[in-house]
Amino acid sequence: MNTTIIGSGVAAWTLVRELRKADPEAEIRLITADSGDFYSKPMLSNALASGKTAESLVMTPAAKFAEQQKVELVPNATVSAVDSESRRLTSSAGEFSYDNLVLALGADTIKLPIEGDGASDVISVNDLNDYAEFRKLLDGKKEVAVLGAGLIGCEFANDLLKADIHTTVFDLADRPLARLLPEQASIFMQNKLAEKGVSWKLGRTINSIEKNGAGYTLTDSIGETTQADLVLSAVGLKPRTELAKNAGITVARGIVVNSLGQTSNNNIYALGDCAEYLGKFVLPYIMPVMQAARAMAQTLAGKPTEIKFPAMPVSIKTPDCPAVVNPPLPEHVGEWEITADENGVKALFKGKDGALLGMALLGEASKERQALTPQLPAMI
Structure with missing residues (x-):
């Protein structure tokens, strides 16, 4: 069974690693529009102060990662079309067939x-x-x-x-x-x-x-x-959906996937910034990528596993005002309870029954993340 992944960000390479663990014999191909070198995208917005160059942000060169994980790497290739019926895709590096296809396309800046x-x-x-x-x-x-x-x-x-x-x-x-x-x-x-x-x-x-x-x-x-x-x-990101849409796959804000990460075509999956989970969530953060990749790898290895998102507070990388946020979901009803002083703000969103549904911790209060996170509800 061949799994072809389009993309080379954290989502794509995390899935490669997890799929190799789940199935040591899996045939994996990765097609990327750039070199495919592995780096942490969240580091881009706080690398200047530490004097990081683009080269020094690379954690693992693509060729080395591909060798380690036994992946067929197709770098600097743009995919222009996907034929979901014949399970073939067309790229600037030629045509490729697949059994399962994963779209880890990322997002474009608005x-x-x-x-x-x-x-x-x-x-x-x-x-x-x-x-x-x-x-x-x-x-x-x-x-x-x-x-x-x-x-x-x-x-x-x-x-x-x-x-x-x-x-x-x-x-x-x-x-x-x-x-x-x-x-x-x-x-x-x-x-x-x-x-x-x-x-x-x-x-x-x-x-x-x-x-x-x-x-x-x-x-x-x-x-x-x-x-x-x-x-x-820095006004935001728009999931890359055009390739999926042109292939007849359902898209909304992102590429719509079910609890297994499957699109409207069961042999095509979407992961990371381009995916819209259950038609509700577009989650351009690292922790959801890791959770979804682990579950999807099991599914691709023949063990269908639903993607579950626990509470995943986001750290805002502003060292002059450390912050951790886990907003309440749109359907949550409640009120903010806020305590603040010159050293920080502790904002807890609680339901009518007193249950913790969301939080925002700034300054000194950000140190309470570990203690409060277990009290938060799962997303899905």
Whole structure:
């Protein structure tokens, strides 16, 4: 049985490793649009302060990983079509047949509709090559505008500060991390990073970016202008679904999968940032990838195993304001109970029966993660 995996991020390589454990004789092929070198994508938003280059972020070269795991590696190849009936795919490296196909395609950065002759120069950091280009462009720069005050935007803002680069963060929301944190916790994060030098311009969007000598002039929706040497977009990700959609597979926000990770075609699976689990969850974090890969490997090895997601709090990599968050699910009914002082915020979302349904821990309170996590409900 041949399992072909398209992609080479953490999702793809974790599945390779887990499938090899589950089935030492499995025939595994991995097709990737880049070199396939293994690295941890979450490290991209906090690598500057530690002086990491793109090369030093590589944990295992693809050729070595493929040799260790007995994988047929097809690097630098783009898959253009999947024929689910004949179980064949077409790529720039030729046609390949498969018994089971896993789409670990990742996600693309969202592009904002911004006017101006500098809009095309906005950079996003979504992979190792992007990070290498980002580092190169940062040389000699002192002012960076960050578009997006979500998790990645806040992490980059803090990381740039540590690299002695001032940041101004823009967002339509009136506070950072508005989708993840209750208001009091958001304001705590905002103030802590402001104390260290981050400038916030919230409750607005960017209308235009114009080139201005070696830098840029940003004009926002309330008419203010801001000067920057470089503009970084961190407004979010959009799962890559086009290949699946063109193959007749059901997609919504992501590629829809069932509890086994199967798409609407039982021989095609989806994993990682491109997957939408049970038509409910798109989870662009490491822990869900690990959980799903372990279960999927068992299924691919002939032992159908449902994907289960326990509570998986997310650590926000902002060293000037450590934070851990596990938001309540949309269907949860309850209220936030918040205690705060100058050292931290402990926000617990509790149901009517007092059960812990979500949490946000900032500053000193983040140290309570281990004690509180077992009290949280599983996702699925």
